[in-house]
Amino acid sequence: MFFMKYPTIKISGKGALVMFVCLLGGQKLLAQSSVPLTDLSFFQEPSSNWKLATGVQADLLQDEVLTTKDGNGILVNLPGKKGAKDLYTKSTYGDVDIELDYLVAKGSNSGIYLQGRYEIQLLDSWGVVNPKSGDNGGIYERWDDSKPDGQQGYDGHAPRQNASRAPGLWQHMKISFQAPRFDANGQKIANAKVIYVWLNGVLIQDNVELAGPTRGAMDSKETTAGPLRIQGDHGAVAFRNISITSYDKPHPELANLKYSVYKGGALTNPDYKTLKPESEGNSTILSSNQGKLSNDFLMRYTGTIKVTGAGEYVFKLSVPGGKGVFRINGADAVTADNRGEGKIQLTAGEHPFDIVYAKTVDWAKPALGLTVSGPGVREYLLSDANVSNNDPVDPILINATENTILRSFSDLPGGIRVTHGVNVGSPKLVHYTFDLDKGMIVQVWRGGFLDATPMWHDRGDGSSRVAGSVMYLGKPVPSIEKLSSEQAVWSPDTAGTWYKPKGYMLDNAGQPTFRYMVYGSMVNDASVVIDGGQGISRQITVQNPVDGLFVHVVTANNIEALGNGLYTVDDKSYYIRIDDAGGAKPILRDAGGKQELIIPIKQKLTYSIIF
Missing domain, CATH: 2.60.120.260 (Galactose-binding domain-like)
Structure with missing residues (x-):
């Protein structure tokens, strides 16, 4: 079957395989139509709760707070107390793909209604372990007032896993929708379908059939086309980079x-x-x-x-x-x-x-x-769907039902392979990989733990893959370096540092403390999951440190200081929070066309990676 390197999906019939190919092909096949956000003319009579901005920021401590910077390019909903209304597109759509970035305020609630009737939920579901249909990326339930209390809601579809990011961070969603089908007499002959929803790089909905409109639909009637609708009366939310691909032509x-x-x-x-x-x-x-x-x-x-x-x-x-x-x-x-x-x-x-x-x-x-x-044509299978699939391998998934450690190779963007990686998993569904060659956390993620198929199937290649929504922390470099000044260049490797890894020790809960020597000093490096699954808290302790030691926190394309030790990294992809620097002042500096956050260390440093 097509594209054998991907996991098996149970399918039947030609239409199902079309969904399979669309889902896993991984390429944008058509020029998408970008929604212009220089004004609000794309939408029907926008109410006053909708505005444009050039920047937006949430507050991690206060519910429903978004602050904006005047300009355009970002669509913002600030519902306030009265008169907030939903936003509808002027155009209507049948079969459609939608791709966008969105950012929610703490405690916020919104949604995208396909054809104004079928809701994909947008919610601050940060840290939820067992998401429901009302959580972020869920397909909202249908509703029947005639049923007893507690039974009115039905036919909702929870996301496969919670891939949600923290309030104030940009999240990326891709939705593929197939409209209901009708015969010549107007009778429905096929239900609408959500072919897929991807959230932050993770497939969370797959080929879900919708028997009817979800709760809160603009009406109960189903048709071949309808407007896109964004919920505006529930919570503060922002959108950018909205693109829409409409499929309105018959397939070849x-x-x-x-x-x-x-x-x-x-x-x-x-x-x-x-x-x-x-x-x-x-x-x-x-x-x-x-x-x-x-x-x-x-x-x-x-x-x-x-x-x-x-x-x-x-x-x-x-x-x-x-x-x-x-x-x-x-x-x-x-x-x-x-x-x-x-x-x-x-x-x-x-x-x-x-x-x-x-x-x-x-x-x-x-x-x-x-x-x-092609033009107006969603990717379609022209050949037989019932051909041999060449025996694809079922994925070998590892779930972290308790604190779990697995060593493997880890592949990072840019063709980088970490050959001495230690993957640390948590039942709180927040995980990280520690590079023993550098003493650095190279990636953090939430959701599923690991796909060990490439390591354990057949002869294997020693590598594992992240099974959740991952955040890469940049090119691996030594975590600790001795600098002659605050502007001295950070070394890309451990040469000259006398770096010697000493393995790790496990505490009573099975959580590791990594140990290594650097410049003759012993370092204890321990990370734990923050309460509520908010991220990773890392504590580095140096015994008998020499003068001039610094900790490399992160290198990124851009780092923005928000105050009180909080920073956003790579255009609000994740947060770094300096919790205890022992009185030392963080240094944000330029580094080869990027920005770098480093901190002097005397004996101890604690900081958090929040995502």
Whole structure:
């Protein structure tokens, strides 16, 4: 089946596989329409609680507080006490993808209503261990007033895990929605579906069927299209980078399919007029299940493809165990070695095509696959959905039901591999990875603990993957360095520091304290989960420190000081809070085009990573 490196998802039928491909393809296939936020003209009669800003900030200690900076680019809801109303788009949408950033105030509540009727909940669910349908990223429940108290709500869908960030931090959400379907008489023949919701890089909703509007819908009627609606009367919330992709065109169709299967997969550009096929015939579907050969064969299809709109179309071709080519109008649209992707401009109408699959690797099962996307067309599977999936591996997931430690390689952005990483998991669903080579926390995350499939399946490669919403803390560097001045350059490695890792000790709760020598001093480095699952609190203690020691807290593209020892990092991605610096003053400085936060240390430093 397509894209075998991804986890298995149970599917049935062609439409389901379309969702599978859309969900896991991981690419934006169409130019998305960005919502202009230079004014509010995109929306219907916005009420006074809606405004534009160029900056926004929440208060971690006070409910429903957002402060703004005048300007544009950010849509802000400040509901106040009276007269706050929801916000509706002027345009209406059927099948649609929505991508946006949002930021909630502490204790805030909002929502995105697809077609004005089906709510994806936005809520301050920071630290919730077992999220419900009313939590952040949940699909809100339906409601029946005729039922007894406590039973009116039903058919809600909780997120798979809580991937929510702290109030005042930007969160990223991607929603894919399929409108309900109706016959010629207006009778509903298929329910609406939320194909997926991704929150902060984690899949939290997958192929959820919606039997009807959720509670708070603008009306109880279901239709093929409706406006997008943002809840405005419940809580303070901000949005930016809103993009909408509407799918309002019928998908391309194949016709006049003919196939031929030839023995010998190594054939290149054969003369089909003289080559005798092992089998041939007409077909109603593009499929690898033609003929009896399982290897060393060449399969060719010819036919026509009909598109309703002119524009650029993207095709993906999957030919496991071999090579292939997809041609339209005699031009190569895709060439593939196991898989490939290509773009081609097409006019509206029918176009002749041919597709060749040459299979030569005997351990792979035949599985010809072809998808298409284009103007107003969501990625669609043109080939048989019921083909071999080449035995994909069920993921090997590790849950931290108690304080858990697992050593593995960890891969960071930029091609960085941490080869001596210690992954520390917590039942509070907040976890981190400590790099024993540098004495640094390199990543923190919440939600699921680890996917150990690449480490434990078959021969393995020694690495594990984060199973939750991760925050990377920058390129690994030594945590402690001796500097000649506050502006001296931080070394990228431990050379000259006499750094020697001494392993770790576990306390009675199974939480590690990492120990290492640096400049002849013993360092104890312990991190614990903050109450309420708010993040990680790290305490570094140095015995008999030499003069001039500094702790590297973070290097980032930008760091903003908020006062009282609190900083936001990388455009409000997470917070750093200096809890106890022993009287030392944090230093925020430029470092090679980035910003760096360092702190002198005498004996002890405590700070928190809040996310």
